[in-house]
Amino acid sequence: MNGIMESQIDLKVLGIKFQSENYCFRDDGFVEDIHAHARKVNQEFGDDPASYDLEVSLNEKLPLVGGLTRVRNASQPIPVIICYYHQDSPLKEIFVRGHEETHALQEMGRLHLLQERLVALRLKIDIGAYSDNELIADIGGLYAVIKHGFPSLLIMPFLDKEGKDKILEFYLEFLGSKNPV
Ligand SMILES: [Zn+2]
Numbered sequence: 001m002n003g004i005m006e007s008q009i010d011l012k013v014l015g016i017k018f019q020s021e022n023y024c025f026r027d028d029g030f031v032e033d034i035h036a037h038a039r040k041v042n043q044e045f046g047d048d049p050a051s052y053d054l055e056v057s058l059n060e061k062l063p064l065v066g067g068l069t070r071v072r073n074a075s076q077p078i079p080v081i082i083c084y085y086h087q088d089s090p091l092k093e094i095f096v097r098g099h100e101e102t103h104a105l106q107e108m109g110r111l112h113l114l115q116e117r118l119v120a121l122r123l124k125i126d127i128g129a130y131s132d133n134e135l136i137a138d139i140g141g142l143y144a145v146i147k148h149g150f151p152s153l154l155i156m157p158f159l160d161k162e163g164k165d166k167i168l169e170f171y172l173e174f175l176g177s178k179n180p181v
Pocket residue numbers: 099103133134137
């Protein structure tokens with residue numbers, strides 16, 4: 001016994017589980033108001049809830065999100081918390097949850113676990129080749145919708161503008177690999 005507590009990390013939509021000494025993960029699920037929830041999480045972290053509003057004012061993309069991932073680096077173990085909005089279809093909900101779980105996975109330094117799943121699904125995507133965190137999270141969203149058996153092209157209107165073409169390319173390549181000419 002070395003006295004170090006391990007916690008079980010369970011990313012339900014990605015279907016990824018692992019033990020961690022350095023992180024604890026919490027999925028707060030669907031919330032009514034992401035911003036109100038984020039202020040509460042800040043308070044739980046011991047921060048001024050208003051510091052979240054400052055963050056929002058500095059980040060013009062934040063108000064448009066379908067979900068949110070919060071991390072408190074100064075704590076030990078480091079808490080990683082996700083929450084998200086209900087969407088108008090089960091497919092979008094799987095996508096948004098897969099997206100946030102991927103942000104969480106990246107925060108915890110375990111993107112290689114998603115990479116292994118992509119390879120297993122024969123999705124030819126090298127996550128390490130990308131530096132845009134939103135694109136990386138969308139790759140996790142795409143993985144989640146394919147894993148859960150949805151017709152993934154329906155996620156297109158929902159994607160980040162910059163990442164859209166890349167995700168579409170990955171998906172078409174995936175379909176092509178399943179139905180060789
Ligand atoms: Zn994101």
